[in-house]
Amino acid sequence: MHSCQLIRSHIVRKLWRKLGLVSSAVSSREAHITNTLRAVELTSVRYPYLKRGNYSKLTDQDVAQFERLLPGEQRVLTDPSDLEGYNTDWLKICRGISQLVLKPKTTEEVSDILKICNEKKFAVNPQGGNTGLVGGSVPVFDEIILSTSLMNNIISLDALSGILTCQAGCILGNLNDHVSQHNLIMPLDLGAKGSCHIGGNLATNAGGIRLLRYGSLHGSVLGLEAVLANGEILDCMSTLRKDNTGYDLKQLFIGSEGALGIITKAAILCPQKSNTVNLAFLGLDSFNDVLDVFRDSKKHLSEILSAFEFLDSESLKVCTSNLQLASPIAQHPFYILIETSGSNGTHDEEKLTQFLETLMTVGKVKDGTVAVDDKQMQHIWGLRERVAEALLHDGYCYKYDVSLPLHDFYNLVLDMRSRVGHKATRVVGYGHVGDGNLHLNITSPSYDEEVASLIEPFVYDWIAERRGSISAEHGLGFKKRHYIYHSKSRSAVAAMKAIKHLFDPNGILNPYKTLPDD
Numbered sequence: 001m002h003s004c005q006l007i008r009s010h011i012v013r014k015l016w017r018k019l020g021l022v023s024s025a026v027s028s029r030e031a032h033i034t035n036t037l038r039a040v041e042l043t044s045v046r047y048p049y050l051k052r053g054n055y056s057k058l059t060d061q062d063v064a065q066f067e068r069l070l071p072g073e074q075r076v077l078t079d080p081s082d083l084e085g086y087n088t089d090w091l092k093i094c095r096g097i098s099q100l101v102l103k104p105k106t107t108e109e110v111s112d113i114l115k116i117c118n119e120k121k122f123a124v125n126p127q128g129g130n131t132g133l134v135g136g137s138v139p140v141f142d143e144i145i146l147s148t149s150l151m152n153n154i155i156s157l158d159a160l161s162g163i164l165t166c167q168a169g170c171i172l173g174n175l176n177d178h179v180s181q182h183n184l185i186m187p188l189d190l191g192a193k194g195s196c197h198i199g200g201n202l203a204t205n206a207g208g209i210r211l212l213r214y215g216s217l218h219g220s221v222l223g224l225e226a227v228l229a230n231g232e233i234l235d236c237m238s239t240l241r242k243d244n245t246g247y248d249l250k251q252l253f254i255g256s257e258g259a260l261g262i263i264t265k266a267a268i269l270c271p272q273k274s275n276t277v278n279l280a281f282l283g284l285d286s287f288n289d290v291l292d293v294f295r296d297s298k299k300h301l302s303e304i305l306s307a308f309e310f311l312d313s314e315s316l317k318v319c320t321s322n323l324q325l326a327s328p329i330a331q332h333p334f335y336i337l338i339e340t341s342g343s344n345g346t347h348d349e350e351k352l353t354q355f356l357e358t359l360m361t362v363g364k365v366k367d368g369t370v371a372v373d374d375k376q377m378q379h380i381w382g383l384r385e386r387v388a389e390a391l392l393h394d395g396y397c398y399k400y401d402v403s404l405p406l407h408d409f410y411n412l413v414l415d416m417r418s419r420v421g422h423k424a425t426r427v428v429g430y431g432h433v434g435d436g437n438l439h440l441n442i443t444s445p446s447y448d449e450e451v452a453s454l455i456e457p458f459v460y461d462w463i464a465e466r467r468g469s470i471s472a473e474h475g476l477g478f479k480k481r482h483y484i485y486h487s488k489s490r491s492a493v494a495a496m497k498a499i500k501h502l503f504d505p506n507g508i509l510n511p512y513k514t515l516p517d518d
């Protein structure tokens with residue numbers, strides 16, 4: 001049989017028969033998360049060396065002042081049970097003890113809040129969708145949480161230029177739905193799109209699965225508005241493709257993790273939506289084959305290649321066993337997802353089919369499927385995008401997000417596996433291989449000092465020796481700030497501290513995050 005016909009008939013036979021299990025997996029996850037929430041240790045208890053900064057403590061009068069500033073229902077939260085979710089991060093590894101969540105709706109309200117906080121010296125933790133993975137989105141002690149959840153207005157969309165302007169609290173998935181009505185897409189896409197805010201995406205310089213094609217947010221963000229620590233509104237809301245007038249200040253806020261100001265608005269360049277999208281899920285024998293197929297994909301699929309992601313067998317296994325997701329193909333040491341996006345369905349399909357046939361003929365690919373409709377595509381993307389969620393079911397997840405030269409890329413997973421041995425539940429590697437970005441994750445039933453000390457600082461030294469980055473896309477947050485010198489020079493960190501001091505002299509914005517203590 002023709003190899004691609006073989007691929008397609010394989011899908012029909014194997015892919016969809018187990019799909020009924022998906023919804024029950026989601027509800028059991030919710031139950032699991034609710035249970036673990038109760039058990040999350042306070043960050044200040046787990047890390048006893050931490051000292052609360054010299055910030056003021058809230059009084060009833062202060063709360064009343066914020067209530068006058070933000071009139072209406074549910075905009076000033078003080079009830080501990082309302083605050084629990086805001087105090088605890090998505091990974092359930094960091095938990096603060098904030099007693100106040102503020103929910104402004106406008107830039108001016110953000111400005112008024114920060115003026116008060118700066119004058120009275122209250123520490124502030126900016127929060128978007130709280131999907132961050134480095135403990136940056138939740139307080140360490142009792143910082144006031146400033147949530148952008150009510151700043152969710154789309155301001156304008158110019159369908160001709162593709163320029164979207166919106167408030168920072170818009171959910172990424174909602175923005176994508178909105179722009180897609182005008183035949184556009186957001187330039188970024190990630191597994192957390194249903195919850196993360198565009199302001200959070202900018203603040204973390206989020207990467208995701210579209211970076212390979214559309215580049216980083218440093219390129220697609222045309223303008224941005226931010227409120228500085230003293231309440232001053234910094235208007236950099238240009239909607240121009242080209243604007244070389246003075247320093248490009250908005251770039252400082254992209255990836256600043258809430259430490260330089262609160263992002264309140266953004267102007268984003270949205271690419272055209274492709275007429276035709278194809279997705280292949282392939283099984284391979286070795287990581288060398290993954291690299292060979294990546295090289296060949298760039299050469300043969302060239303302009304239609306839109307994503308190239310990989311999972312190792314342990315990553316797929318965690319989805320099948322912890323989330324009961326069905327794998328469309330038999331077990332292999334490695335899997336890749338190749339997505340193509342273009343304007344001519346016949347051309348793209350022919351190109352992909354020919355390419356896959358060649359790969360199978362030369363034995364680089366052992367098995368595979370090509371999704372035939374949206375439902376299958378979503379299922380296959382789910383196998384890649386839900387690994388993070390599946391890992392949480394093991395208990396505790398030690399999460400690393402690294403950039404490495406491709407020839408060294410997977411050796412980190414192998415070295416870590418032999419180092420931690422049976423002390424960990426599993427060691428998995430997956431990620432944006434097309435961007436040189438590996439997600440190394442290790443799990444254990446609960447937080448285990450011994451496992452933690454086997455991993456760190458070994459992992460950071462390993463990366464620094466190969467001149468990689470200890471954070472490719474998640475940022476440094478609370479968890480990784482002290483390792484910044486593994487990826488940045490002393491002079492670079494000193495310049496960052498000087499910039500922080502200039503923008504936030506009282507250090508009220510997201511303390512204990514991103515930069516190391518002096």
Ligand code: FAD
Binds near residue numbers: 195474
């Ligand atoms: P939050 O988690 O609320 O905050 C993150 C940081 O930004 C914090 O330091 C916070 O203080 C700051 N911040 C938030 N909003 C603002 C604002 N308006 N102004 C200033 N600072 C602010 N990340 C990737 O890069 N690529 C991925 O592929 C990816 N996939 C993910 C998949 C899953 C399932 C999950 C749970 C997370 C994933 N992430 C990924 C991490 C996370 O989703 C991103 O970092 C996201 O951009 C965070 O957005 P958020 O709105 O949830 O921000």
Ligand code: MLT
Binds near residue numbers: 432
């Ligand atoms: C991903 O690419 O799946 C995300 O960055 C989340 C993770 O690292 O687990």
Ligand code: ZN
Binds near residue numbers: 207473
């Ligand atoms: Zn990622």
